[in-house]
Amino acid sequence: MTIHRIVRYLIAGSTTTLLMLSLVYIFTSLLSFHYLIATSLAFIITLIVGYIVHKYWTFQNTEALHTRQFGRHAFLVGMNFCINGMLMYLFVDISNFHPLMAQICTSLLLACISFFIYSKIIFVTHTQ
Numbered sequence: 483m484t485i486h487r488i489v490r491y492l493i494a495g496s497t498t499t500l501l502m503l504s505l506v507y508i509f510t511s512l513l514s515f516h517y518l519i520a521t522s523l524a525f526i527i528t529l530i531v532g533y534i535v536h537k538y539w540t541f542q543n544t545e546a547l548h549t550r551q552f553g554r555h556a557f558l559v560g561m562n563f564c565i566n567g568m569l570m571y572l573f574v575d576i577s578n579f580h581p582l583m584a585q586i587c588t589s590l591l592l593a594c595i596s597f598f599i600y601s602k603i604i605f606v607t608h609t610q
Contacts, residue, residue, distance in 0.1 A: 490540045491597050498532045529559055541605035554604045562592050 502524050509520030533555045537543050543551070566588055573584035 487540065487601070488597070491536070491593075491600075494532070494535045494540045495593060498528045498535065501531060502528045529556060532559070536600060537605060541600060543605040543607060545607065551604055555600075558596060558599055558604065562596060566592060 505524035505527060506517075506520050509515040509523060510517055513520075515523070533552050536555070537551060545551075569588040569591070570581070570584055573579040573587065574581050579587070
């Protein structure tokens with residue numbers, strides 16, 4: 483694990499987050515899509531873009547294991563979504579954290595765990 487990979491991971495995550503927010507804005511404000519359709523489309527697009535960016539740029543993985551790796555990536559994103567909701571409830575409703583502070587803490591925790599899962603399970607290079 484190199485510092486360069488961690489920096490690429492943070493840049494990729496920030497970029498996909500910015501893409502998601504931009505797409506929601508474009509779909510809702512410029513194209514007048516219903517907000518649920520807008521967020522769903524933005525989620526699907528950033529799910530795919532996030533996979534491509536992490537696979538080829540962040541973790542520089544060139545193995546042709548797309549079905550397995552994308553499935554694991556999608557599963558991880560889905561789990562992070564569920565865990566995020568549970569932790570937000572725990573931090574805000576139970577522990578009385580400010581929602582923004584709770585989201586920052588939750589995001590940092592999930593980013594660290596996800597980095598480990600990506601590097602050790604999803605985009606691990608199999609040497610022959």
